[in-house]
Amino acid sequence: MSAVAVHSLWTMAADPIEKIDAPKIEYGQLSPTLIVIGAAIIGVLVEAFVPRKSRYYAQVFLSVVALAAAFAAVIGLAAGGYGTTKAKIAAMGAIAVDGPALFLQGTILLAGLLAVFTFAERRLDPVAHGNRVDSFAAQAASVPGSDSEKAAVKAGFTTTEAYPLLLFAVGGMLIFPSANDLLTLFIALEVFSLPLYLLCAVARRKRIMSQEAAVKYFLLGAFASAFTLFGIALLYGYAGSVSYATIAQVVDGSIENVNPALADTMGNDALLLIGAAMVVMGLLFKVGAVPFHMWTPDVYQGAPTPVTGFMAAATKVAAFGALLRLLYVVLPGLRWDWRPVMWAVAIVTMLGGAIVAITQTDIKRLLAYSSIAHAGFILAGVIATTADGVSSVLFYLAAYSFVTIGAFAVVTLVRDAGGEATHLSKWAGLGRRSPLVAAVFAVFLLAFAGIPLTSGFAGKFAVFKAAAEGGAGALVVVGVISSAIAAFFYIRVIVLMFFSEPKPEGPTVAVPSPLTMTAIGVGVAVTLVLGVAPQYFLELAGQAGVFVR
Amino acid sequence: MENLIALLVAAPLLGAAVLLCGGRRLDAVGHWIGTVLAAVSFVIGVVLFADMLGKGAEEREMAQHLFSWVPVESFQADIAFQLDQLSMTFVLLITGVGSLIHVYSIGYMEHDERRRRFFGYLNLFLAAMLLLVLADNYLLLYVGWEGVGLASYLLIGFWQHKPSAATAAKKAFLVNRVGDMGLSIAIMLMFAWFGTFAFGPVLEATGETSEGKLTAIGLMLLLAACGKSAQVPLQSWLGDAMEGPTPVSALIHAATMVTAGVYLIVRSADIFNAAPDAQLVVTVVGAVTLLFGAIVGCAKDDIKKALAGSTMSQIGYMILAAGLGPIGYVFAIMHLVTHGFFKAGLFLGAGSVMHGMNDEVDMRRYGGLRKYMPITFVTFGLGYLAIIGFPGLSGFFSKDKIIEAAFAKGGTEGWILGSVALLGAAITAYYMTRVMLMTFFGEERWRHAPTPSPAEPSAEPAAETRGEYEVPHPHESPKSMTIPMIVLAFGSVFAGGFFSIGDRFMHWLEPVTGHDHGHAPVSAMTVTLATMVVLVIGAGIAYVQYGRRPVPALAPRGSLLTRAARRDLLQDDFNHVVLVRGGEHLTRSLVYVDHSLVDGVVNGTAASMGGLSGRLRKLQNGYARSYAVSMFGGAAVLIAVTLLMRAV
Amino acid sequence: MNPVNYLYLAALLFTIGATGVLIRRNAIVVFMCVELMLNACNLALVAFSRMHGNLDGQIIAFFTMVVAAAEVVVGLAIIVSLFRTRHSASVDDASLMKL
């Protein structure tokens, strides 16, 4: 680097500046995110200043209001046409406000809302020392089984921090799919990952497993985000900017930006390709695609079930949103490079998830693997690289997230002395004991399996159709085969619930409060509505299928 | 008049319906209902017959179209009847003999608590048989064809508690089904080639198609005939069919049903006339069967089985005659009718004997019965004379004509067939004389207890099943049984003469079957004489063997031929080894295949999936670092592939 | 000096960090290795920033530091609680959930 250049830098900085024009922020269009983040901060303050007894109520109220308000805001924006005609890039190019963003934000917010309901459930666990308890540790910091923990339980402590954490996570997830430059992407990623790491660690029962899950999730997550960051660095190095638009232009050559020094040594595109691959890898980690899926089963199993439900639903939505934007906005010019890779990933994800699930014995792990398989199906839609592909993925995500939250909510109901009875053998004969719960769970399983008249079928059909039209017929065939394999283990659970004799020392089904009931009820309702009359939502997703550039 | 035709079938059908659905409350009157309806049908037949005689030879044919049965495009099957002289002959025979046997059964089945159902089945049979001979197309004929098969199945197995009876019934039905295959294939061929299977059009169409095709159809029809008429190679069921009550044997397995094959061939005359090869096969089958049946008849000690053998061989005569073409058709039918009389008579006689002898069937336990049951003896004797062709009686005319016709076929085959027929006549004389002597003459072997006869595994006399032996008291049967026997005896005496004088029968049938005299190499006289001679020889030998010497109560081991003949010339053994055993092995192995291979493949895939899953699971070993490794590797591969994609 | 060299260095550091994550048992150390990877990214970012002559990269680097700090907070909290429960910070001990 020559002295001149250095000097120029100095002078650049030294030049006198008349005025600094303040960045222009469209608060209105960012309102959903701002509301949630703001509420989260208030939640922290609540933790600090509100007396312990009333914290729970304050937090629940706050979260529900915040999420509902945010959702209202999203609806407002959508109604205001920001999803379609007035779609624009806001916050100095950092955030995109467009169809996909709003649709996914809406989905995430609803999922978050239901998640709050399941978080707030306090009727399942037996009352400890006269205090109703939820599924979070009395005091996460205290060592499991230690006196301090007993004391905490006795004192009726509860981890109400869970709610602000949830809100922060939601906030990050809201930004993630709408992030319009790599920096925002990365920050959003961290903002919703870190709270999740913590949430995983604060289960009331089986705390050791919970902590283990947290550690695994955290280490692997950090590892992955390091990759992402390095990818971002390389992309920046390639394009000289982190804004999606700019990078896209550089990629398709409308902006000439070749650094001779790099070009002659490693070929300029190497940066692009490697960088893109690493960023994509980070996102694939979040959606739990093979071979970046291995955290999923352990974390899903270890985390408190409400958290698992939330993660499984919302994280997927957010991550797929980001992935879509990245692939459709930043890297369309690179399609012919990433498509084959994604093909491979989609195939191994579908098959891997389905096959390994066959031999699972823990319901939560089973659902984890099923979520992996579903990630594969969604990837098939992503690969279509058509507007239809986008909208089909959006629809699938919406359908899937409600089924997931509902399913995990049901899992929280089936309990025995040791808390939730997640081992499959304990579910034997559930259909005899409490037909209703079993039937509801069967509905969710059938939706997972993609049986007609459930949302799962509509979604699956949508993505497969898009894939086929996008020229990925082979993917459809693989998808169909893996669905067949997957069907096997969903059916296994149904058989277990209905056709096998209940065990005498089997688990009991706790009667939940209206909160969980709402969560499950909404889940069932959405599952059936989207299965029988999906047209409206398909249109919605169809209108929302266009990214703003 | 035409509209009466349907009633012919309807009357007994109604009877069957009423009796079978009626339930116990009809037990008391059931047999009367059945008999009356059979008689009604006979009366209608007679009326129609009278009406028919009133017309000129050419416009005697009547038809009645009820409704369209299966209309699909060009495939048009109707429920329609056709009554010409041929059908008429059968109608009279069936309803006449049928009614008589109904009457006979009233007495014979008196002590059976399921008599009502028995009459129901008999009526069902009459209906089906009439449908068979009245149908105006092959498909409808097929219905009657299988209908009589069903009736025979039900009646053979009437005493279902006897496993032997049930088995015999099943066997009869199955063997017949094989024949039915022939019939259905024949119909398919007709439809494929002529576009129709109604008698008229088909027989017209014969002119326009190749001989080969007609031969094919002819052979298929012959297969059907073999099944129904117990001709070699499908004859094996008839012997066992004797498990049924004797009236059944008389009506179905002697007089009427078993002759359906002859009817079928004569009805399809035009097809056969145009297909000499087929005809030749028919004659050969007939010739073989008439010898086969005769030989079997000689060896049986079970009176009914002996008669069954004789039936077989007599039908052999008819088939042979039918195979001769226009020379023989008339005589085939004529013999069919006369045989209807005397064979029915013989069976009823046999039944009467059994009735008096506690259902004993082994002739070696009979003897000297003539003084105990005189009427039976006389009627049976007349029938006997008739069947062996004693001059002047029915059999003499009909059988003689067939032998002549066989010679008249001309050429070497004419000679062969003729001499076979002659030989048959001799053997007939032999075994019938044997039956006669063993039953009504000689010492009274039934006075002392029998000892189970090892040499007769196939026949199982009822005596053995009934535990300790009480000496039977032979007695004459009641009127209801003897009268039909007498009537039939008249028939067997005079029918032949009545038909033949002035060739009445020939002129009656000619419009349907046509007739020519062929060119007999030998005069009718010589044939008659020859017949007389062989007849005397046959009867003589029998007399020497069974009249002079005392008959051993236990069957002697006998010559190889005898033993073979006792076992129906090993036909069943062949079937058992080849078909039954083979079939069992086949099915057993197929069951295995289905379970292990077809199913195994699927279960195998499922299992292997499970295995694969189990192995992949191991990768999830719980160590965060190995997860990191897979991520790292994944990323590396991702990058590498991306770069490669660009490189290539 | 050719900016590529900075990139090489960054890549090297990144790889070292990744390798550390893969081979080291102690959760703290593993975590440190992740930090190392992040810093490798920072180096790359700053280098590119200089190369392109705009400040985006440097800004990102600052953000990264903040994020890293946040990760430390969360990470240490989790790891320490795990350590207090198990009296060992070995990642391999935390393998209850498997298969």
Added chain:
Amino acid sequence: MSFPLLTATAALPALGAIATAAVPAARRTAAKWLALLVSLATLVLALVVLVRFDPGGDRYQLTESHAWIADFGVRYELGVDGIGVALIALTALLIPFVILAGWHDADPQETGSTRWRPTQGFFALILAVEAMVILSFEATDVFLFYIFFEAMLIPMYFLIGGFGDRAHAGTDENAAAQRSYAAVKFLLYNLVGGLIMLAAVIGLYVVAGNFSLQEIAEARANGTLDMATNTERWLFLGFFFAFAVKAPLWPLHTWLPNAMGEATAPVAVLITAVVDKVGTFAMLRFCLQLFPEASKWATPVILVLALISIVYGALLAVGQRDIKRLVAYASISHFGFIIMGIFAMTSQGQSGATLYMVNHGISTAALMLVAGFLISRRGSRLIADYGGVQKVAPVLAGTFLIGGLATLSLPGLAPFVSEFLVLVGTFTRYPVIGIIATFGIVLAALYTLVLYQRTMTGPVKPEVSAMPDLRVRELVVVAPLIALLIFLGVFPKPVTEIVNPAVEHTMSDVQKQDPKPEVEAAK
């Protein structure tokens, strides 16, 4: 717009199912009666459809069409042709008998938890199946059809797995195990078939852009929509596979014996007489209409498979030791005939096949239900456990025999007409296959008569000596079926009249004429 008759016909049992399921646990009998009445009402509606349908009229009548999922190009389109009408009538006709025959099958052995209501569930599921089957006969939109084709698996699955035959060999545990094995096998086979079909359905959409049977068929006919030969073949195979599993066609048949063996007799009837018909029906309606060329291309192979089914099924029936499995294999053989008739591509063959679907439904119902009554008395499915029943229960034996005779398609009973039509229809185009197929009629006689002989005749076994004869309820079930068998055997015209026009349409879809008889050809 006119009254949506077809929708009503399907909606009635659907609502009935919900209502039945809602009946409180204690009021078991009420649930039964409710189900029975609903099914009878449905029968009435079906008869109205039958009357309103004009054989001479348009191809599809009583049509309804509403927008449904525009994004998938899916409309809610119903319409019936003669074949559909016939099968709807069959379905609506059989369900009441099924319900009546299964009157006591779902009475809970132990009245434990009041929340568990097997009886209500049982009858509700039957009605649900009826609704879905009827809809799949009515749907003229491929996607709509597919939905119900798949969805009906679920209630069937619970019927098989949840309400097994009380008469089983061995302990309750392994009986339960076998039962759920059968249920899972049933579901997986059909689900796999369905999913492969799903791929084809999507492919069809990609090619055709919508799912309307009529539009696609027209477009194919007037050439506006031409598929590449290979595309058409793949799509055809996708569809056909699903239908062949359902039908079932050798070698995809093995689920049927398990399912029919383990299920209660009425449910077994539901499977083979009603649900499986959807498979053969769909071959006729979808395979031939949508992919005529591919159908013709695949015909030889399919015919051979059908032929194998006929002979193989019959032989295995001979080899069975379990009454219900025997009937199942017999059905496989019969389905072979049906499929053969469909793909013989002659009007006789296809009319025969359709007629066969109806007749086989009735005859199998008769035989299977009587067998069920028999089994429920002795508590065993093994043929060897019976003997001489005819002596103690003559009526039962008689009806059983008639059912058997219908199964071996004795002339004069309904199945004969259809079987012969199929044989003729096949023979005129494929003589050899036709001839080999006729061996089936001998084998049919074999397994039926052997079954009858072993169970009904011979000396009375002590275990059966006290066996009561058919009760009134059971007679009410069997008698009409038998009457129908005889009536349709003598006078099948009502059915053929409805069916023939539809068949002509199909024939023109595949552009095939019946081969002319030689004599005429010569002229």
